[in-house]
Amino acid sequence: MNNTEITDRLTGIFREVFDDPKLELHDAMTASDIAGWDSVAMINIIVGVEERFQIRLRTREVDGLKTVGDLIALIAEKTA
Amino acid sequence: MHAPNLFWLPSLGEDLAREQWNERFAQVADKQSDWEGLMALANHDLDFVRTMRLDRLLARKFPEPPSGLAVKPVRLAVLGSSTLDHLTASIRVAALRRGIWATVHVGEYGSYLQDLSEANDALETFAPTAFLLVLDSHHIVGYLPRDADQATAERALSEVAEGLLPRCWQAVKERYGCPILQTSFLPVLPQLMGSTERLLPSSPAGFIQKLNATLPALCATYGAIPVDLAGAASQAGVAAWYDPSLWFRAKQEVAPRAAPAFGELVGRSLAGMTGRTSKCLVLDLDNTLWGGVIGDDGLSGIELGQGSAVEEAYLAIQDYALRLSKRGVILAVCSKNDEANAREPFRDHPEMLLREKDIACFVANWNDKAENIRTIAESLKIGLDSLVFADDNPFERARVREALPMVNVPELPGEPALIPETLAAAGYFDLTTLSAEDFARSGQCQANLHRQVLQESATDLDSYLANLDMKLAYGPFNAANLQRITQLVNKSNQFNLTTRRYAQEELAAIMQDDASAGIWFRLTDRFGDNGLIAVVIVRDLPDTALEIDTWLMSCRVLGRGVEEATLEVIVAEAQKRGKTSLRGVYRPSAKNNMVADLYDRLGFSLAEQKDNGEKIYTLPLETWHKKSVHIEYLKET
Numbered sequence: 001m002n003n004t005e006i007t008d009r010l011t012g013i014f015r016e017v018f019d020d021p022k023l024e025l026h027d028a029m030t031a032s033d034i035a036g037w038d039s040v041a042m043i044n045i046i047v048g049v050e051e052r053f054q055i056r057l058r059t060r061e062v063d064g065l066k067t068v069g070d071l072i073a074l075i076a077e078k079t080a
Numbered sequence: 081m082h083a084p085n086l087f088w089l090p091s092l093g094e095d096l097a098r099e100q101w102n103e104r105f106a107q108v109a110d111k112q113s114d115w116e117g118l119m120a121l122a123n124h125d126l127d128f129v130r131t132m133r134l135d136r137l138l139a140r141k142f143p144e145p146p147s148g149l150a151v152k153p154v155r156l157a158v159l160g161s162s163t164l165d166h167l168t169a170s171i172r173v174a175a176l177r178r179g180i181w182a183t184v185h186v187g188e189y190g191s192y193l194q195d196l197s198e199a200n201d202a203l204e205t206f207a208p209t210a211f212l213l214v215l216d217s218h219h220i221v222g223y224l225p226r227d228a229d230q231a232t233a234e235r236a237l238s239e240v241a242e243g244l245l246p247r248c249w250q251a252v253k254e255r256y257g258c259p260i261l262q263t264s265f266l267p268v269l270p271q272l273m274g275s276t277e278r279l280l281p282s283s284p285a286g287f288i289q290k291l292n293a294t295l296p297a298l299c300a301t302y303g304a305i306p307v308d309l310a311g312a313a314s315q316a317g318v319a320a321w322y323d324p325s326l327w328f329r330a331k332q333e334v335a336p337r338a339a340p341a342f343g344e345l346v347g348r349s350l351a352g353m354t355g356r357t358s359k360c361l362v363l364d365l366d367n368t369l370w371g372g373v374i375g376d377d378g379l380s381g382i383e384l385g386q387g388s389a390v391e392e393a394y395l396a397i398q399d400y401a402l403r404l405s406k407r408g409v410i411l412a413v414c415s416k417n418d419e420a421n422a423r424e425p426f427r428d429h430p431e432m433l434l435r436e437k438d439i440a441c442f443v444a445n446w447n448d449k450a451e452n453i454r455t456i457a458e459s460l461k462i463g464l465d466s467l468v469f470a471d472d473n474p475f476e477r478a479r480v481r482e483a484l485p486m487v488n489v490p491e492l493p494g495e496p497a498l499i500p501e502t503l504a505a506a507g508y509f510d511l512t513t514l515s516a517e518d519f520a521r522s523g524q525c526q527a528n529l530h531r532q533v534l535q536e537s538a539t540d541l542d543s544y545l546a547n548l549d550m551k552l553a554y555g556p557f558n559a560a561n562l563q564r565i566t567q568l569v570n571k572s573n574q575f576n577l578t579t580r581r582y583a584q585e586e587l588a589a590i591m592q593d594d595a596s597a598g599i600w601f602r603l604t605d606r607f608g609d610n611g612l613i614a615v616v617i618v619r620d621l622p623d624t625a626l627e628i629d630t631w632l633m634s635c636r637v638l639g640r641g642v643e644e645a646t647l648e649v650i651v652a653e654a655q656k657r658g659k660t661s662l663r664g665v666y667r668p669s670a671k672n673n674m675v676a677d678l679y680d681r682l683g684f685s686l687a688e689q690k691d692n693g694e695k696i697y698t699l700p701l702e703t704w705h706k707k708s709v710h711i712e713y714l715k716e717t
Contacts, residue, residue: 013129016129016130017129017133019133019136040166043166043330043336044129044132044336047128047129047335047336047337048128050337051083051127051129051337052127052129058325059325059329062329
């Protein structure tokens with residue numbers, strides 16, 4: 001799966017999690033850029049990513065995420 | 081490890097299904113208050129993200145229960161020893177799925193004992209109507225010392241089973257006067273010696289196993305309601321429910337991905353407590369209770385009994401239905417069939433487990449199934465929402481879901497062997513307690529309903545058909561489908577106007593013969609391809625008429641306008657040949673009574689009736705009027 005496909009699918013998840021049909025992702029985005037991105041939303045995102053991409057993320061991997069770009073790179077690595 | 085999904089509910093795996101769900105979601109979000117719309121959204125196989133999303137919409141639209149809701153709202157206090165906040169959305173959505181409005185209060189992390197043993201302002205303000213106690217296995221195993229011997233282990237077990245649990249349950253009853261739900265314990269602890277684990281007194285896994293084994297009886301003694309979390313987890317596997325890394329990260333014993341399944345389990349108990357458990361299983365017949373089509377294949381042709389894998393699988397479905405009936409679930413039949421054909425296996429098939437006496441309400445006719453199901457509910461005097469409709473045909477399932485959204489319609493798998501498991505997993509008939517009345521119920525309802533001619537609610541069926549996206553492809557017989565045509569010509573009994581059987585060579589000869597034509601028809605709709613569903617053979621007569629020598633159709637597609645569409649194709653064929661009228665023949669057989677008046681219905685006039693019952697009809701083309709049907713034509717050459 002290439003980064004565009006990953007970003008598209010991830011955008012779908014973010015739009016559902018934040019109930020915002022217009023939300024767009026960019027690599028440098030962090031939790032402080034989206035209103036309501038708290039720990040509950042984070043669980044929601046991680047579970048969504050695991051289910052929709054059929055991958056498992058490790059504790060350390062999740063802890064190491066800083067930006068949306070990091071998450072996309074992690075998904076790319078896991079789905080390669 | 082895959083999430084334990086709700087596989088008996090319509091899946092959102094396909095793009096189209098997801099788009100439709102999202103569209104419906106947007107519609108419900110736009111409306112002021114659409115409780116039924118929310119219920120319909122909840123009745124899908126939702127994953128965690130969609131469950132959370134639907135729950136947020138539910139909270140926005142219904143912060144208070146909808147007015148006039150027949151079921152009492154549920155105010156559920158959830159107490160436990162680990163993180164539970166991620167489970168509440170799924171509980172509310174599972175309640176919604178059953179038409180129950182629920183609100184959930186979660187106690188402070190890990191403080192269930194304090195919450196229950198002393199006055200608690202938050203709980204008292206919340207005013208719960210029910211409690212759910214969820215204790216995680218790591219916590220419970222804390223009662224078992226690492227070096228426990230037999231006596232210590234037994235003491236630890238009774239400390240939990242005779243001390244901790246009953247103390248909590250009694251506190252709930254005394255302080256709040258509420259029913260209490262108690263989950264069983266997830267077997268998440270690693271074994272120390274494998275198959276002989278239970279022999280080791282200090283084994284945490286063995287401790288949990290023993291505790292789970294005593295829980296049902298314990299609950300019965302103290303009046304608690306068991307919620308068998310461990311049993312449910314054993315279906316998809318504990319690894320699908322429990323993720324050790326999440327346990328350490330967030331102290332979630334039930335992983336968020338399993339939350340929808342957890343909510344569903346609790347929802348069933350809430351349904352049982354509020355009288356929302358289903359009471360009646362409505363069964364389709366052909367390809368649901370037996371393989372094949374009784375009207376076409378006959379008593380000896382249907383697949384049922386001991387002998388082949390498929391036959392045994394259908395027998396197992398009947399066995400499951402019969403066992404349900406023995407514990408109080410009412411059985412009904414809703415089948416598109418001539419009634420005499422439908423009843424024949426119940427009377428005369430040696431392998432049938434289900435007999436007429438087991439069926440409280442037997443409806444077999446050619447009407448819309450949604451209307452028939454309404455009749456069944458009325459005649460049994462139970463609500464439509466207490467019916468479960470089991471049918472192998474996706475067209476019928478979608479029709480009933482749309483016309484009667486309160487009826488439970490599980491997605492039956494194409495494999496008959498999986499049907500009992502699917503019905504069991506759906507848990508429609510799960511009870512929280514077993515009363516004498518449950519056993520008596522099926523006996524009371526054996527007043528058989530006789531066949532009724534029903535008023536079809538033409539309008540809403542029409543709009544359903546309009547949205548079916550039906551496409552009728554047709555064309556002259558060709559080598560590629562000749563074999564399938566031969567099969568149909570020699571097998572179809574019910575919708576078959578002349579029951580003339582032809583060998584493959586005779587049908588091939590029609591392809592070469594200018595004075596006759598063979599036309600096949602194939603129907604697709606939004607559920608997929610129904611396959612080759614009709615065959616027509618016409619022959620030039622010496623005069624100006626075209627005779628319909630053969631017209632047969634699969635009963636699966638009856639009542640969708642295909643008959644009218646087929647006639648239109650026949651009319652076009654006659655016009656192409658310069659004919660001015662059609663001649664239709666009905667030759668009665670033991671099985672084709674359902675089309676005895678087809679030509680009358682289509683506007684033909686009776687020209688001649690012979691002594692043997694054969695009827696000759698005529699239709700001058702100038703008197704024929706095109707009927708509007710919701711079918712697109714695809715002509716192939």
